[in-house]
Amino acid sequence: MSVIRSAVTGVGSYLPEQIVTNADLAQIVETSDEWIQERTGIKQRHKARDDQPTSDLAVEAAKRALIDAGKTAADVDLIVVATTTPDMTFPATASIVQRKLGVPVCPAFDVQAVCSGFVYALSVADGFVARGLAKCALVIGAEEMTRLLDWTDRSTCVLFGDGAGAFVVEPREGQGTTADQGLLGFALRCDGSKTDLLYVDGGPATTGSVGHLRMAGNQVFKYAVINIAEAITAACKVSGLEVSEVDWFVPHQANQRILRGVGDRLGLEEHKVISTVAMHANTSAASIPLAMDAAIQDGRIKRGDLVLLEAMGGGLTWGACAFRF
Structure with a gap:
């Protein structure tokens, strides 16, 4: 079909x-x-x-x-x-x-x-x-x-x-199979009860100012590893994939310990995890495409590869996407 x-x-x-x-x-x-x-x-x-x-x-x-x-x-x-x-x-x-x-x-x-x-x-x-x-x-x-x-x-x-x-x-x-080039499946989440863990203390309708970023780092780390792993599993399921089939894991670049924790939880081989956090730090919504481009430019990610994206941020929001590049 x-x-x-x-x-x-x-x-x-x-x-x-x-x-x-x-x-x-x-x-x-x-x-x-x-x-x-x-x-x-x-x-x-x-x-x-x-x-x-x-x-x-x-x-x-x-x-x-x-x-x-x-x-x-x-x-x-x-x-x-x-x-x-x-x-x-x-x-x-x-x-x-x-x-x-x-x-x-x-x-x-x-x-x-x-x-x-x-x-x-x-x-x-x-x-x-x-x-x-x-x-x-x-x-x-x-x-x-x-x-x-x-x-x-x-x-x-x-x-x-x-x-x-x-x-x-x-x-x-x-043809509607996992062999197709393109986006195969998503899993998107938000838990608004955790807004106080990562936020900016300002805005036009509250303080009238931009504000500064505030974060409860230890708690964010705890939720990140658990929630990201769940979203990845869900995105793979809706895509008709097993996590083990994925060629490359391109995560949001928040913290190397989070990347390692998620990889370990899912049994991902370390060489499949694209990490640019050392050179870019956390660039929020820019981090996934930055990491993807870096891995394409150095020859790791190639056309036809199965790629898994994931991220977690303030909201708390998190999500994952599987696609064949």
């Missing part, structure tokens, strides 16, 4: 030029390279310039993804941007990206699920493409998390960085 799948036909990413090392942070807050690496696996992170808004990062990643897919801005008929650090409260960062890229009139909007945002945004684009409502979708994860940090809080300021990544998603005909 013939079916239409949403296939990832292009991948691109962008990191700001400025690099902030652990040694740099040790100059402004009581910490050390050894302390940060031992607890998180992070060595450095990228930081956007003051005059470089989130949309600029998104545009650069999108341009590279379009080139990879052999497409131009004129081909795009849907833009979904996952971000928790928009240029402005409104309009949506997606509309600014549309203008900067020169994309014709089309649906363009943001998705806000914090670190899980890219998986959520990909599922939204899948709904458009698989139903024939879009033929060339740009799904972008773009974040400037350094804008939200309290640089006196050593428990959070060492964890995050800035960056952007993008997928081009197009329809492809398949």
Whole structure:
């Protein structure tokens, strides 16, 4: 039976030029390279310039993804941007990206699920493409998390960085099996009773300010390993896959200990887990496409491979997606 799948036909990413090392942070807050690496696996992170808004990062990643897919801005008929650090409260960062890229009139909007945002945004684009409502979708994860940090809080300021990544998603005909190129299945979750574990202490309808990121790290870690493993299992089940069949695991890059914990819980071989957290830190919704692009560029992920994405962030939100690249 013939079916239409949403296939990832292009991948691109962008990191700001400025690099902030652990040694740099040790100059402004009581910490050390050894302390940060031992607890998180992070060595450095990228930081956007003051005059470089989130949309600029998104545009650069999108341009590279379009080139990879052999497409131009004129081909795009849907833009979904996952971000928790928009240029402005409104309009949506997606509309600014549309203008900067020169994309014709089309649906363009943001998705806000914090670190899980890219998986959520990909599922939204899948709904458009698989139903024939879009033929060339740009799904972008773009974040400037350094804008939200309290640089006196050593428990959070060492964890995050800035960056952007993008997928081009197009329809492809398949036979309705796991051999098809395209998105095979999702599992999306949210538990709003845990909002106090990871949040920003400000907003237009409360404080009238942007606020700073706050996190109960130990509790987030506990929920992350359990919940992510459950979502991965669920996404594989709905896709008709066993976890053992997956070629590559591309997780949200939050903390090396979380990546290891989830891998161990699911019995994933360590060499299958793509990790860029050491060089990028936690870039929230940008981390999955950044890691995916890194693994494509170094030759690990190839066309035809089965890939598993997962993320967990504030909300608490979490989710997973299985697809054949």
